[in-house]
Amino acid sequence: MAGDEASDRTINEQVREPGTTSPPAFPPQRGSHRSWVIALIALAIVGGVLVFGILSRLKDEGNLRKAVAQTSAPSVSVVQPKRGAPVEEVILPGNVQPFISSPIYARTDGYLKKWYFDIGAHVKAGELLAVIDAPEMDQELAQAKSTLATAQANLELAQITKDRYIILFAKHAVPQQDRDNAIGTYNADKATVDADQASVQRYAALVSFERIYAPFEGVITARNTDIGDLINSGSNTAPKTDLFNMVQTDILRVYVNVPEEFSRGVKPGQTQTDLALAEFPGRRFPGKLVRTAEAINASTRTLLVEIDVPNPTSTALFSGSYAEVHLKIASQNPTYIIPANTLLFRTQDLQVGVVQNGKVILKNVTPGHDFGNEIEIVAGLGDSDHVIVNPSDSLVNGQSVQVVNAKLPGDNPQ
DSSP: OHHHHHHHHHHHHHHOOTTOOSOOOOOOOHHHHHHHHHHHHHHHHHHHHHHHHHHHHHHHHHHHHHHHHHHHSOEEEEEOOEEOOSEEEEEEEEEEEEEEEEEEEOSSOEEEEEEOOOTTOEEOTTOEEEEEEOHHHHHHHHHHHHHHHHHHHHHHHHHHHHHHHHHHHHTTOSOHHHHHHHHHHHHHHHHHHHHHHHHHHHHHHHHHTTEEEOSSSEEEEEEOOOTTOEEOOSSSSSOOOEEEEEEEEEEEEEEEEEEGGGGGGOOTTTSEEEEEOTTSTTOOEEEEEEEEEEEEOTTTOEEEEEEEEEOTTSSSSOTTOEEEEEEEEEOSSOOEEEEGGGEEOOSSSOEEEEEETTEEEEEEOEEEEEOSSEEEEEESOOTTOOEEESOOTTOOTTOBOEEEEEEOTTSOOO
16 A cells, blocks of 8 residues: 555656646546446436426326316206207197088068978079069069050150151241250150169069079078068068078188297198098098288287188088197297206296306296197207206306216107
8 A cells, every 4th residue: 555655656746747836637536437427327316206206296186186176066967959840730629611601582572482402402503492472573573564665655756756846847847946845755755764674674683583593502501491481581670581501512611710829830822731520530631721810819819810621522521510620830940849857947037057168057948838748948049058957956157067967869858
């Protein structure tokens, strides 16, 4: 050891530069450099362990916060609204009526001489239904014709006299006064003939009313008189005699009162209609909606519509029957069907809770038809809404919730 230190000093002295008093700098020894590398590696390992531990702790803390948040947010089940049908069938009561219904009255007084058709008879327009015996009217017509004949004879004489006096006056054989008298007499007789002709035509028309004809093609539904009955045309204080009742049944009318809420969807010529009658189970009779009143009845809040139903055989449907009218009315606005247990009844309007981005949004909705377990919503919902089922009474806007069960349209609601 002493020899080594002496040799080191000898070497240092040999390499010392002249004029310098301090020994020269030498690189560190090999053993010292290795220790520094080992220390740096150890420090890096310790730092990595610390960083890994910190990151793991932060991740665990985030997971814990998320779990706590999920645990604190209430769990809800949601259902997506189902679209309502684009066409809704409405069933309403209706009375089947003939297209034309008319009582047949007499226009002249007398006694019923003969009738040719009874109830249930199908007659054509212009067919003779009955004959009335009115001898007084026949005599008045004969008297009027005689009076007309007398007036026509006087007119012919006045015509001859007038022509003669006109010729004589032209030859200055008669005074002007005589000519004027002849012309005045002719004009008066002509007016008398015109009046008597009108009287004859009047009595002839009354006599023609002794024969009762069918005004249209149809069915006799009532015969209210018989042979020998006194017929009154209503010319005096006695009531008019109703001889027959006739109806036209090849087309039937059905009048229906449509509730106001469906009135906008009722379109003449477009709304499909069918009739169902109890005496024809399982059978439908198609009809056509031809017109509406275009006004809501203020007392019933309904719209009166007329439906025409073809009845070509005139034996299938009877006028006066009761029918159920099936109207297929197109929806004017999209509607949605949701479970009834999604509604919130509060002091505000009727509401439902909708989940958007994990938050609750309370929406006001307008109800339509109540189907029991389901209800129709006519305003306030959209296709993409997710409605909370069995919402809590404490549900408020902006509340965070966790969706645990979702139902698609067409699924059975909870």
